[in-house]
Amino acid sequence: MSTKDRILDASLQLFNEQGERKVTTNHIAAHLGISPGNLYYHFKNKQGIIFALFERYEARVLNILQVPTDRALQPLDKLNYLQGVFNGLWDYRFMHRDMEHLLLADAELHARYRDFFRLCLQRVEAIFTGLEKAGIIAASEEDIAGLALNTWIVVTSWFSFLRCNLLNDEADAISPELLQGGIYQVFALERPYLTAEYQDVMNELQRRYMPRPAWLASR
Amino acid sequence: MSTKDRILDASLQLFNEQGERKVTTNHIAAHLGISPGNLYYHFKNKQGIIFALFERYEARVLNILQVPTDRALQPLDKLNYLQGVFNGLWDYRFMHRDMEHLLLADAELHARYRDFFRLCLQRVEAIFTGLEKAGIIAASEEDIAGLALNTWIVVTSWFSFLRCNLLNDEADAISPELLQGGIYQVFALERPYLTAEYQDVMNELQRRYMPRPAWLASR
DNA sequence: AATCTTTTAGAGTAAACACTCTAGACATAA
DNA sequence: TTATGTCTAGAGTGTTTACTCTAAAAGATT
Secondary structure, three states: OOHHHHHHHHHHHHHHHHOHHHOOHHHHHHHHOOOHHHHHHHOOOHHHHHHHHHHHHHHHHHHHOOOOOOOOOOHHHHHHHHHHHHHHHHHOHHHHHOHHHHHHOOHHHHHHHHHHHHHHHHHHHHHHHHHHHOOOEOOOHHHHHHHHHHHHHHHHHHHHHHHHHOOOOOOOOOOHHHHHHHHHHHHHHHHHHEOHHHHHHHHHHHHOOOOOHHHHOOO | OOHHHHHHHHHHHHHHHHOHHHOOHHHHHHHHOOOHHHHHHHOOOHHHHHHHHHHHHHHHHHHHOOOOOOOOOOHHHHHHHHHHHHHHHHHOHHHHHOHHHHHHOOHHHHHHHHHHHHHHHHHHHHHHHHHHHOOOEOOOHHHHHHHHHHHHHHHHHHHHHHHHHOOOOOOOOOOHHHHHHHHHHHHHHHHHHEOHHHHHHHHHHHHOOOOOHHHHOOO
16 A cells, blocks of 8 residues: 555544544654655645545545435435445544534635535435435425435534533543434434325334433433 | 633633634733733633633523423524524634534533533423423424434534535624524424424514525535 | 732743655666 | 666754743732
């Protein structure tokens, strides 16, 4: 593997584990056993590393959010979208943790991210429209627009929500188990729009992700 | 006004304008025309200032989120809750901008914030329960729990969402006009649960906060 | 006046960190 | 061998920033 890719992989790992802010470029180099000079030979600056990681993340998410053109959407499609997106979110979880800071520090990334957001929003609206056409939900265009935006907000804020409100110490206590609560919450957004025909099957899917009663209790 | 209060007011202003990260303690002192030593006489450290500001914020929000015991909830109550909360959010907007960082840096604040969150969530659930008892919405307990949590997430993430996805440059372009979109979004969460009797009046309220078509367009 | 407490000034410091610079190793081709 | 372009090492630097320390001014009390 090229040094450039090794730098990206190590950066992603360290950023996810400790947060972008706490990981210095010297730290990344030391972790790989290379010199800071070498790192800066391959990347113009720290933002360059982050930009490259964003490109990976973007490609991954856009690859997931596609509506099939040859068939109608099915209940399980919804689940696949959510699992795919949440897995991507997990693998690049450092990103939404400090998005505002990252974007403020790099105007080019900011512009790119805005385009990414708009495209995602369109795709999510297309998915809800597909669910509507398949008779799974009943919702107006206005409903769908609101639903899509709220979905974006809940999905992109979920990890931040967990870290602020559920973790007790600095340990990486965010587990896949907690991730499930996010899927449940997104299902909850859509649930009141379900048609009578599909209520049972979708509720059954949602219930699989119901958080344990304990996850909100004080410990 | 005491020096202590002047420090808090100046800190709040500067934090809101520039973000907590960009405002140094020397900066705050210079802005007030006092010495750094003086600032540290009144506050143990920068986190002490933030903690005191959080106490103000917490008191303000909890004062708003109360369910009247002597009467049933009315449609306008919902609006008042939202306006009150969003105004508080605006006045302390630096806080949710960097909440994860603030909490990670101060375990005492983190514990306090978790308690605050839990209390808020209970209060929001109580409000939805009140709306249900008043016949304004029809929702199960499980619906209400999901609704309350999604409401919390959308409300606390709204400014961050705006800064990431709508601002073009570093100028303070977040206006009260954009704030309205947040109120609209929270209404959208609740809308599918409205009873037939109240749909018209609530939709009318929500429509006042409908964002202009332009606010999502590219510029 | 004298003493004690509270408040303020302001120079200074230690640590952190993104990034630079020079020089040398290594590979490839003429 | 020599020349050329690519990659790497590692010491070092300039800046930023939260916070300290000493001493003095201001205020209160007897």
